[in-house]
Amino acid sequence: MxxxxxxxxxxxxxxxxxxxxxxxxxWPEPWPGTxxxxxxxxxxxxxxxxxxxxxxxxxxxxxxVNALPSHFADIGGTPVHYLRFDGEAPGSLPIVLTNGWPSSFLELTGLARRLAEPSRFGGAAADAFTVIVPSLPGFGPSPQRPRLAADEQTHDLWHRLMHDVLGFERYAAQGGDLGAGITSRLAEAHPGSVVGIHLMAVAGPPSYGDLTPEERTYLASxxxxxxxxxxxxxxxxxxxxxxxxxxxxxxxxxxxxxxxxxxxxxxxxxxxxxxxxxxxxxxxxxxxxxxxxxxxxxxxxxxHARQLTPQVNRVEVPTAVAVFPADLAHPPRSWAERTYNVVRYTRMPRGGHFAPYEEPALLAADITGFLRPYR
Structure with a gap:
């Protein structure tokens, strides 16, 4: 039951x-004028x-929160909480959304609903996704991993959830902040299942080599x-x-x-x-x-500081990068291309680090446009 x-x-x-x-x-004694x-x-x-x-x-x-479509999966002894929003169209492409810190699954629900039921928001039902929103281990409903990251990687938990538990042979992934790193490692480790990834932050390459003026400006920022x-x-x-x-x-x-x-x-x-x-x-x-x-x-x-999570080396899965003006960093396309197979690069007109909550319509449109050829 x-x-x-x-x-x-x-x-x-x-x-x-x-x-x-x-x-x-x-309360502490307030400082004057700060x-x-x-x-x-x-x-x-x-x-x-x-x-x-x-x-x-x-x-x-x-x-x-209790009215949301919550589920739990036991993945090799690690309980993982996740939300599931079924796509409104038959055969909707699955996508896993991963938040960063200090965010939670709650920030992603508005974006998830837009992706799962686009016709409610002026889109086409044919563009629907079946959306999975796991809670990161140690964030809210998901307890922390019982083992060190070196022994149990979050991106592998996500693949086992999507592929083994939920039975998705092909799926997409999206993330920002910590979620961008998890999404990147997921695509690098499981390119046969991940059809495309959409990122709001990118990993740097293992080595730089010659830098363009734009890249030098970026690293200085x-x-x-x-x-x-x-x-x-x-x-x-x-x-x-x-x-x-x-x-x-x-x-x-x-x-x-x-x-x-x-x-x-x-x-x-x-x-x-x-x-x-x-x-x-x-x-x-x-x-x-x-x-x-x-x-x-x-x-x-x-x-991560103790190198218990792997470095992202090269991601050949088709990748979209969305840069929001108030986010923590604004990598140029050439920087992203050092690590990823970038097929779409978008500078957003507004939004910041919490873009799934701040600008769900902009983000949903960019994800949908990017992934349409990979359905």
Whole structure:
């Protein structure tokens, strides 16, 4: 018999504990005149914390998450949560969507619905996909992998889910951030099954050789971004557990860590409300809080730094690259072509790191146009 229990069923005492912790937040002494320059601005965080403690209706959002088409698969002893949106047309091409950090499966649901039922959004039913959205190990509903990445790679879990569990002989894949790396390794390792990949970030080649002026400018911009914005990555790569203790104990601290990224990495112009409403941000934070997975979400950074995940060498599977103006990096086509068989390269007019949520229509159209010849 299939498991019909809800994905989320937070006990009332856990909800009361969260609200109590939020109301008892011990706030640091504010600095004069820094705004967001030194980190999350205290006035905005106080406002969100007060709403999370008193106005935010977790039960309504819990019910909405539970209404999603959730499933679990046991893949060699590793439980994997995933959403399945069946395509509206017979024989719809399967596609697996993979999020990055600090995102979750929830950010991908709007994009998934557009891809699965394009006629609802002004598209053609013939362009429908059957969309699979797995939760990364250690993110929300999927528990962390019981083994080190060197022994169990996420991209291989995805192939076993798509090919062995769900029975898809051919499928496509899409991802950004961490999801772009997983998607890239999936295509490199399983080119006989993966018909095409769509990326919002690209892996660099193992060696550079001669660089074009555009590529030199790009690498300089990456270095400048790392110097200004990369502190989170260095901490999560080197001493993630020291950070995890505090964020797992303080919901205000957890929210501060997440909200800073949503503001800085989106096409928001510095205004969170331009892209994200309060309840969306608080639901994302609540998913991490109630599942206790903020610390395990850091594992990909730590394992990658210790070379427990493989370098992407050369991907011959047809590849599309979409570059969003407010994303973390803007690789030129020539840079992507050093590693990938790039057949489509699009500079988007708007959107950022959270493009599946910020600009689902733009992204769905680009994925659909790219994959139409490979159905």
């Amino acid at each position: 299939p498991d019909t229990s809800p994905l989320l069923a937070v006990p009332e005492e856990d909800l009361a504990d969260l609200r109590s912790r939020l109301r008892r937040t011990r 705004g967001w320059e030194a980190g999350t601005e205290i006035g905005e965080l106080r406002r969100l914390v007060a709403h999370w403690a008193s106005g935010y209706d977790w039960r309504a959002h819990e019910a909405a 990456v270095a400048a971004w790392q110097a200004e914005e990369g502190g989170y990555q260095h901490q999560q790569r080197t001493r993630p557990l020291s950070l995890a203790y505090g964020l797992s104990d303080s919901p205000a601290g957890l929210l501060a860590w997440l909200v800073e990224k949503y503001r800085a990495w989106s096409d928001s112009g510095g205004e969170l409300a331009a892209r994200f409403d309060d309840d969306f941000l608080l639901t994302q934070a609540s998913l991490y809080w109630f599942t206790g997975t903020i610390g395990t979400s850091f594992r990909p950074y730590y394992e």
